[in-house]
Each structure stands twice: as structure tokens, then as C-alpha cells.
Amino acid sequence: MLRIRLDGDLQGKGRPQFDPRTGRAYTPGQTRTYESDLRRTAQHAMRTAGLSVITGPVRVCLLAEEEVPESWARWKRDAALLGLIRPTVKPDADNIIKMLDALNPVKHKIAGKKVTEDVVWSDDAVVVEIQFEKHYSATPGLTVTVTPLNAAPAQITRASQLPAAPAA
Template structure:
């Protein structure tokens, strides 16, 4: 039976949303039919690697979660240095919301892909999600994975 304690960690820095797969054509030479190959953008790959490092450290040798989970994300978005003190204070107070990139759902996808095989076996186990995106002095993503009662299907 897997451990029922939540796994929590923080991924420092500005959040990066999962980028769309890109296509590279291979073998585009005379007489050869080009073959499309999908690949993950470098920025996405680097961010997923960063997520994986912090997730692995938080696991401290415990076994993968095998049942259903709740994933909680608190996305902290940095404030532009060009903003006035008044606008910065309003942003920190939650009066100005970060309606800018990255999209919260794309950050969720990057986090889930980054912790696949590290915190849980597969992101199909995510049955509940709680997300928020707010401005903060220190950008980063607070991640909490909570094992839920209930049997997997």
C-alpha cells in the first residue's frame, strides 16, 4: 500500500506552460520522402527537467503513489520591475490579477508531465485539481500531490 501523506515541493522561478509539440521533417533529401517527427520544445523540456529534480528530492525515497490523487498548484507570477509602487502593492494584495502567460492549464500539464514516474506512476491518476495564479514577490510554483481514498479503476 502506498504512503498516504501528501508530497509537497516548490519549483522556483517563473512558471513555464507546456509548449505544443513541434514538427521536424527528417530525410528531406532528393529522392527521399520526408518523415515528420514530433519533439518537445527545449524550454518545455528544461522546465520539466527542473520540476523532476525538485519532485525527486521531495520524495525522499518513498514509493510512487499508485492510486487517485489531487494535484494542488499555487502559481506565483513575478511582478514587472517597470510597475509603479502603487500597482505592485495592488498586485501583491490580489487586486490586480495575472491575466497573462503562462496559461494555468498549460502549467498544470508541464507539472504533471514533470512528475510522471517520480511522484505517481502516470498523470491519469489525477482526478481532482486545485489551481490558483497570483502575483508574488518571488515567482515559483507550489506543488502538492495528495493521495485520495478510493480504488483506481
């Protein structure tokens, strides 16, 4: 299991912007910065855990913690921290989930050579289960927990590649 924690305000993946001069799409700056921070945090977590790139099916649990607005009355802040009020505000769940793209391998060109920088998994297609929760918290941030599953990827070619069945 891998746990990645990125402290700070939540950021959803922004829509691509278009350069009117060239017509080319580009990722907005805030999205690029947040993805870069999440990528660096994930790479550090992978090194610390001694893990290599994940190639099999995984479950991903995301816990998005939003800061309680300071302008709220004390009773409302307390209720939010107890989970009695939930953050039905932006960023939306789907845009936060799209930030998982930051955990895909990144391709760079260094001195004319194409280089792939691994992050967490070989491709986000290995994510076969997702759980998402959004709460208020005194410490805002995003926690991503990646759990490998006892299952084989669809690309196996022999029965011998199947995992052992769990004991009944």
C-alpha cells in the same frame, strides 16, 4: 501529502515542434528544461518525505506565482502583491497544468536495456481532482501539492480492497 516547490519564472508546456527533415515531433528545449527541473525537484521531495510511487487516487493543488513587473507603478505592484490584481498573462493555466507530465515515470535506454525512472506517480491518470491558482508574488515559482485520497483506484477487483468509510 507531498509538496513540491520549483522557484523561478513559470513555464507552460510548449506545443510540439516538428523537424522538417524527418517529420518527427519533438518537445521544445524550454519545455524539456522546465520539465527536467520539476522532475528533479519532485524526486528530491519524494526522497526527503520517504515516499514511494503513488498508485491510488490523488488531489493536486497548483499555485503558480508570477513575478510582479518592475515597470509597474508602486501602487500597482502593492495591489498585485495583495491579490487585488491577478496575472491574466501567459503562461495559461492549462499549459502550466500540462507540466504535471514531468511527474510521470520516465523511460530510458541504458546499455540497450529499457529502464523506468519513477518520479511521483505510476501514471497521471491517478489525478482525480485538480485545483489551480495563479497570483503575483515577490518570489515567483510553482508549488505542487499532491494529497492521496481515501479512495480506491478503479482497478480494484475485490470489496476487501475498498478503504474504510470515513466516520460520520
